[in-house]
Amino acid sequence: MALEADLAWLRAHTPLTRRAAEQLVEEDWHDHTLCLAIHLDLKMIPVVEALRQTGARVLLLGANPATTRDEVVAWLTEAGAVARAAYGMDDDARLEAMDWAIGRRPTFLSEMGGEVTVRLVRMRPDVAAAVRAGMEATGTGLRRLAEVALPFPVFNWDELPLKQGLHNRHLVGLTVWNTFLNVTGLTLHGRRVLVMGFGPVGRGIADYAQRWGAIVAVADPDPRRQVEARHQGCLVQTLEEALPAAQVVITATGRERVLGSPQFRLLRPGAILLNAGHSNLEIDVPALRRFSPTPVRPHIEAVDLDGGRRVYLLAGGAMFNLAAGPGDPYDAFDLTSAIMLEGIRFMVRRHAEFPPGVHLFPAEVEHAVVANLE
Numbered sequence: 372m373a374l375e376a377d378l379a380w381l382r383a384h385t386p387l388t389r390r391a392a393e394q395l396v397e398e399d400w401h402d403h404t405l406c407l408a409i410h411l412d413l414k415m416i417p418v419v420e421a422l423r424q425t426g427a428r429v430l431l432l433g434a435n436p437a438t439t440r441d442e443v444v445a446w447l448t449e450a451g452a453v454a455r456a457a458y459g460m461d462d463d464a465r466l467e468a469m470d471w472a473i474g475r476r477p478t479f480l481s482e483m484g485g486e487v488t489v490r491l492v493r494m495r496p497d498v499a500a501a502v503r504a505g506m507e508a509t510g511t512g513l514r515r516l517a518e519v520a521l522p523f524p525v526f527n528w529d530e531l532p533l534k535q536g537l538h539n540r541h542l543v544g545l546t547v548w549n550t551f552l553n554v555t556g557l558t559l560h561g562r563r564v565l566v567m568g569f570g571p572v573g574r575g576i577a578d579y580a581q582r583w584g585a586i587v588a589v590a591d592p593d594p595r596r597q598v599e600a601r602h603q604g605c606l607v608q609t610l611e612e613a614l615p616a617a618q619v620v621i622t623a624t625g626r627e628r629v630l631g632s633p634q635f636r637l638l639r640p641g642a643i644l645l646n647a648g649h650s651n652l653e654i655d656v657p658a659l660r661r662f663s664p665t666p667v668r669p670h671i672e673a674v675d676l677d678g679g680r681r682v683y684l685l686a687g688g689a690m691f692n693l694a695a696g697p698g699d700p701y702d703a704f705d706l707t708s709a710i711m712l713e714g715i716r717f718m719v720r721r722h723a724e725f726p727p728g729v730h731l732f733p734a735e736v737e738h739a740v741v742a743n744l745e
């Protein structure tokens with residue numbers, strides 16, 4: 372019942388997604404199998420329901436076991452999707468789930484993280500040969516896709532101006548600090564925050580931290596991003612300079628192990644560590660686990676490093692705003708989920724016009740969504 376009430380509230384505040392769903396009523400996709408590897412939270416229910424009404428077979432995988440909500444999976448299974456996803460699934464179970472989906476020979480993929488695409492291209496070229504097209508929503512996924520020779524087109528919607536400018540830039544920053552306040556009971560006022568990575572996501576995180584009163588330093592090896600950070604009024608520092616002072620360290624680099632053992636040695640006592648990037652390994656959590664962390668509050672573990680310095684890890688290093696909070700606000704995410712549906716419609720109808728490889732969706736996908744704004 373709690374889920375139904377929440378879903379009714381979400382539906383009432385997501386008109387763009389509703390209109391994008393209405394566009395799909397005319398489609399007949401009975402011949403297609405869509406594999407979605409996505410964050411299975413409440414906001415994906417209207418998206419998956421809309422896809423099911425086309426008659427397509429829908430296979431569901433979780434993009435990250437920390438963001439999968441079991442009651443959402445149960446709801447979508449009831450709605451006719453077939454799922455292999457559960458909260459907290461371990462790596463072996465995730466690989467098994469991916470192989471299960473690959474074995475069902477999807478014709479289209481829509482991913483947040485690129486893992487299924489990479490796995491099927493590497494391990495099952497026979498299945499890959501029959502995939503018509505895919506979509507990728509994250510910078511991490513796009514980097515992974517660059518490592519394989521794609522035999523089909525994949526549409527990049529991470530870098531669409533609206534998705535990047537609004538979702539990545541604004542929503543993550545807003546929800547990360549809102550979740551931080553809820554989980555820790557602490558504000559940012561006067562707190563020294565180090566943001567690692569100054570892409571659109573890191574920029575939004577730095578911006579909202581400043582708005583909440585933090586003193587923000589940025590570490591990013593890219594000199595262009597350093598200039599941008601300075602213009603935003605952030606201190607630009609190396610990790611050696613920034614870590615001994617930082618009270619909160621947040622990663623948003625799209626890479627792995629950017630905060631690992633060499634950096635842990637520089638942390639000041641009481642430092643709070645969290646990650647907003649896609650990978651659960653931006654912070655080298657396995658290296659921290661060697662110090663046997665102990666839970667102190669929901670989503671907070673204390674880690675006593677060598678020499679007795681105690682630091683804190685939030686949400687086990689998983690994407691903090693989604694793993695420990697409600698993620699994006701419903702009304703703001705409306706634009707993102709509407710773009711996702713329009714993108715899938717474009718992919719299914721027009722994929723044959725595109726050669727193998729990664730392509731940014733043309734502007735008409737976003738235009739179709741924005742045309743419905745009131």
Ligand SMILES: NC(=O)c1ccc[n+]([C@@H]2O[C@H](COP(=O)([O-])OP(=O)(O)OC[C@H]3O[C@@H](n4cnc5c(N)ncnc54)[C@H](O)[C@@H]3O)[C@@H](O)[C@H]2O)c1
Nearest residue numbers: 509510511568569570571572591593624625629647648649
């Ligand atoms: N939490 C969320 O809800 C959410 C939403 C959207 C995207 N993301 C994720 O956030 C991450 C960042 O996205 P983006 O679009 O800003 O990526 P981006 O690639 O544009 O920016 C990443 C930045 O990190 C820098 N970087 C690389 N290695 C570094 C290191 N060792 N130390 C410091 N900086 C380093 C790069 O130079 C780059 O400027 C991705 O993993 C993306 O999938 C999260």
